[in-house]
Amino acid sequence: MTEARLVEGASSSAPARSGAELSTVTLGNGMQVVVIPDHRTPVVTHMVWYRNGSADDPVGKSGIAHFLEHLMFKGTEKHPQGAFSDKVTELGGQENAFTSLDYTAYFQRVAREHLRTMMEFEADRMTGLVLSDEVVAPERDVVLEERRMRTDTDPGAQLGEAVAAALYARHPYGTPIIGWMHEIEDLGREDALAYYRRFYTPENAILVVAGDVTADEVVTHAEATYGRIPPSGDAPSRSRPREPELKASRLVTLADPKVEQPSLQRCWIVPSYTTAAPGEAESIEVMLQILSASQTGRLHKRLVVEKRIAVGAGGWYQSTAVDPSRLMLYAVPMPGVGLEALGTALDETVAELARDGVTEKELARAKTRLVADAAYAQDSQSSLARMYGSALATGSTIEDVRNWPDAIEAVTAEQVKEAAARLDPRRAVTGHLLKDEAAR
């Protein structure tokens, strides 16, 4: 899947959206506020985005962004552990938080009249977090167990970690968001507090409120809550190494008796929306849509329908990212089909697109589908808020999001060819997940 990046009514192919315009303002302490009116139901989605994710973890402290996300639920001087979550529940709301490569975000969805309460709690924990060793150590055990469950017992996840590490020679996008086991084990209270003080500042935060509210009331509440937090000085800078251009292909293989379904993935580093030249990321999205759309993409047609060598095939592009990002194609073989043969067929499909290009009809269909998918995603208030939050947290602007459908429509057949030509198998990182039949 590509990530949804569309905004209201900007394309004729997108479903019409109701009403008012999105607005943004910056508080005196540097915190950005974005208001997305959505008056369909009397609820609000309240999100705070911090411009720091796992790729900002200090060297040797991988997992600290994610660990701190856990610790943010441990209470403040004003609100002891559990008080915030209890309040959300009491009000009939929902809450969640997530840590990504480039950002960390916290959100609640409540009836519109409770927005101010959410802001008070969230503003309080931007500066008032209290961490004792008694709280930090057990939570670290929770994270270690999370890693054991999700990664260390899952061959597919292990392969994914090794593929990412091979794809990125130096950049922290090659490090898992949850962190490496031995580094999580060493994370302590001081690490968490140092990280918290560095990144949890108004200059580094973006408030996104979507829902049945006006910009004026959101800004009034924001000034009375977040606006009281003193500025910390400068926004923290992101310092990440640029990737070298490796000339070799790399194959990462993991064979494990627990594997039920072998699979193949081929990955490349490609520009993200933040690093791409104008139109370049959009042409990658269109190219990927043509290759990997479910049921209709060329990979599905070629590998599943015509050649009958795969039971599934697709692709994925981490388009919303601060730094050059990952594009992955994958295929799941029919029983008895080797991954080498599957890879060759996948390469041929890509090479054909790079060589022969697309018809205007295929191009138009891909664009329509991309824009429509994104428009449908906005039907969810929280998807809408996430779309803006993730774009702003990775260096895109509101204008970029607004103009996205037009930029997609502007992609030419020639650009699609060029985008496909980027996917050179001689520079790819390939993952092979295999069943280990002769396991010890």
Added chain:
Amino acid sequence: MTEARLVEGASSSAPARSGAELSTVTLGNGMQVVVIPDHRTPVVTHMVWYRNGSADDPVGKSGIAHFLEHLMFKGTEKHPQGAFSDKVTELGGQENAFTSLDYTAYFQRVAREHLRTMMEFEADRMTGLVLSDEVVAPERDVVLEERRMRTDTDPGAQLGEAVAAALYARHPYGTPIIGWMHEIEDLGREDALAYYRRFYTPENAILVVAGDVTADEVVTHAEATYGRIPPSGDAPSRSRPREPELKASRLVTLADPKVEQPSLQRCWIVPSYTTAAPGEAESIEVMLQILSASQTGRLHKRLVVEKRIAVGAGGWYQSTAVDPSRLMLYAVPMPGVGLEALGTALDETVAELARDGVTEKELARAKTRLVADAAYAQDSQSSLARMYGSALATGSTIEDVRNWPDAIEAVTAEQVKEAAARLDPRRAVTGHLLKDEAAR
């Protein structure tokens, strides 16, 4: 080859060495001084080792250690550019410098009476380096050209960089010593000066003098030259991430029309002398000797002599290192032999050693050869000085070096089996260098 680590007369199988004992002293400013008497000829080898190499390059500044090594020849307030080198030439001496993963060293070899002069010059450039943009920019172009010549036009070097990057997910041993092109391009005068001030301090330096001198005279000269440099406070700390344990095998392939001779390499991360448990690194050295000794090793016997599938085979172990380090086995195929088949035969040779072990006779022969090779290497004064300098600069002690032959002799057949069992192909990083027959 394994690295030579032996010292005078400590083993009966080593050639007897003349004379006096090695001695060491630490100056008041923290600089360590090591004197290795060698009275065979009236010359001295004068070396200064700094405990910083490319693995200490700040993130995003790869190549700075090596770049600074170049810039150290650019002159000081007291001695303008070229004066030091001119003096060495005038005195009929030789000089050189080298940057490694863990250290940077400068050396001169002169007649014994000129030792003090060398010390004066070298002490002067430990603190007095003058760098202007006019000097830095052209030297950066020299380094860029060095990289272009040595790496970017050499497929084998390109493959080596990609293999190292794949082997080390995060540790800077995966970064080339010369640096990544795009990062060298950004190195400037301020970077060089900041690096110089941080690392070029007496606490971080080791003076090694080998030659026709007494400890007393060396110490007297050292106090009058290096001893006048004020201490900088603390020795700079080395902060490097620990590697995660990846569970997958990785294959790095580079095909290029310029390749004349395909080759296969298999690499693992293994303990270094500095990180190993007692006896562990020695058992790796003995195991590697059994596998890879020229003409007599099992890889040669199996792949070249018996199976006739290789024209050469061997191995290499970066035993002297601050952090866990690299062991590599390689083979060069006979024409027409595929690298997969060659790799399988290589794996079988290793697996056989891990399964069936060695005879006492084979074990004894390997140890004798290792100890003797190291002893012969000491016949060169500069090799002797390098042996101590590299050991001390990576965290070993003089005692470690002295006891090395005994530690090698203590390795058991069981330890050799265990060391071979480490070389699991399912966790290896493999490099395939191929001729690209169908190049564009």
